[in-house]
Amino acid sequence: MNRIFSGIQPTGNLHLGNYLGAIRNWVALQHDYECIFCIVDLHALTVPQDPAELRAATREVTAAYIAAGVDPEHCIIFNQSMVTAHSELAWILSCLTPLGWLNRMTQFKEKAGKQREMAGLGLYAYPVLMAADIIGYKATHVPVGEDQKQHVELARDIAGAFNRRYERDFFPLPEPQIFGEATRVMSLRDGTKKMSKSDTSDYSRLNMTDDADTIALKVRRAKTDPEPLPDTIAALEKRPEADNLVGIYAALADLTREQALARFAGKNFSTFKEELSAVAVEVLGKIGGEMRRLMVEMDHIDAILHQGAERASAIAIPILREVQDITGLLRPEH
Numbered sequence: 453m454n455r456i457f458s459g460i461q462p463t464g465n466l467h468l469g470n471y472l473g474a475i476r477n478w479v480a481l482q483h484d485y486e487c488i489f490c491i492v493d494l495h496a497l498t499v500p501q502d503p504a505e506l507r508a509a510t511r512e513v514t515a516a517y518i519a520a521g522v523d524p525e526h527c528i529i530f531n532q533s534m535v536t537a538h539s540e541l542a543w544i545l546s547c548l549t550p551l552g553w554l555n556r557m558t559q560f561k562e563k564a565g566k567q568r569e570m571a572g573l574g575l576y577a578y579p580v581l582m583a584a585d586i587i588g589y590k591a592t593h594v595p596v597g598e599d600q601k602q603h604v605e606l607a608r609d610i611a612g613a614f615n616r617r618y619e620r621d622f623f624p625l626p627e628p629q630i631f632g633e634a635t636r637v638m639s640l641r642d643g644t645k646k647m648s649k650s651d652t653s654d655y656s657r658l659n660m661t662d663d664a665d666t667i668a669l670k671v672r673r674a675k676t677d678p679e680p681l682p683d684t685i686a687a688l689e690k691r692p693e694a695d696n697l698v699g700i701y702a703a704l705a706d707l708t709r710e711q712a713l714a715r716f717a718g719k720n721f722s723t724f725k726e727e728l729s730a731v732a733v734e735v736l737g738k739i740g741g742e743m744r745r746l747m748v749e750m751d752h753i754d755a756i757l758h759q760g761a762e763r764a765s766a767i768a769i770p771i772l773r774e775v776q777d778i779t780g781l782l783r784p785e786h
Contacts, residue, residue: 455593456478458474458488465659466661469637469648482527493533497574538585549613553606556602589767658671671728700728
């Protein structure tokens with residue numbers, strides 16, 4: 453069976469974009485693939501973290517996976533730092549990765565900004581760790597958002613570089629998977645900016661922990677324009693806030709954007725927002741309630757992560773040992 457690897461950073465405030473762009477797709481994929489879903493806490497360290505908040509966020513992301521429908525009995529769910537093969541393999545792969553490949557990574561340029569010389573090595577080199585996350589399990593497919601596709605392509609390049617260096621077909625070349633409507637969910641307050649955990653305006657995003665009243669309020673306050681909804685996709689795409697909201701409705705209602713627009717063409721946004729609010733409450737409201745219930749049971753969450761780490765290690769450690777043998781790293785038995 454083909455194997456999937458994917459993960460989310462535990463930086464708190466999981467939102468609608470995380471659900472539609474990633475977690476919801478995982479729920480659908482878990483029945484057709486061998487699935488490994490990680491909370492990538494080592495990646496979170498590329499920016500300063502409060503230790504207590506990082507631990508809490510790791511548990512919250514785990515709760516989100518389960519509340520949304522990822523089955524820990526069927527899939528492997530664990531936090532990255534529990535499996536040492538990730539960081540060990542990342543060093544070996546970094547020795548095969550040209551600086552030119554990393555210099556092309558657009559996310560480093562965006563996150564480092566004008567302080568590039570002060571940015572940590574981890575922020576620059578974390579695509580190599582991401583490659584180790586993926587190919588360290590010999591994953592064949594990686595469901596990602598459009599903004600992470602470049603990193604999966606780098607993982608393919610690094611896997612190919614290893615295979616060529618040691619003249620063997622050892623690592624498969626993973627394929628990125630990008631799904632459905634609203635894979636790139638934009639801010640509710642600015643349709644030109646991606647919905648983000650770091651946005652200072654809480655009204656810009658629907659959080660996965662929001663209750664029904666909060667969801668309804670945020671949808672009502674979502675930025676729109678005074679014109680009714682258009683009747684063509686071409687006209688809709690010229691209005692970013694309207695386009696974003698229609699895309700969100702389409703994704704939550706399991707429709708295409710064309711089908712969603714056909715339902716509301718010519719209608720005022722007040723009518724459309726009532727329907728959007730209802731479907732958002734139906735989907736996110738249930739998930740948020742289950743997340744809050746799970747977060748009370750920290751021992752249960754920790755047990756799932758511990759069991760998942762054992763199952764992940766059973767796959768990753770033998771692959772790492774093969775890599776060490778292939779590269780000539782001596783490990784005497786006595």
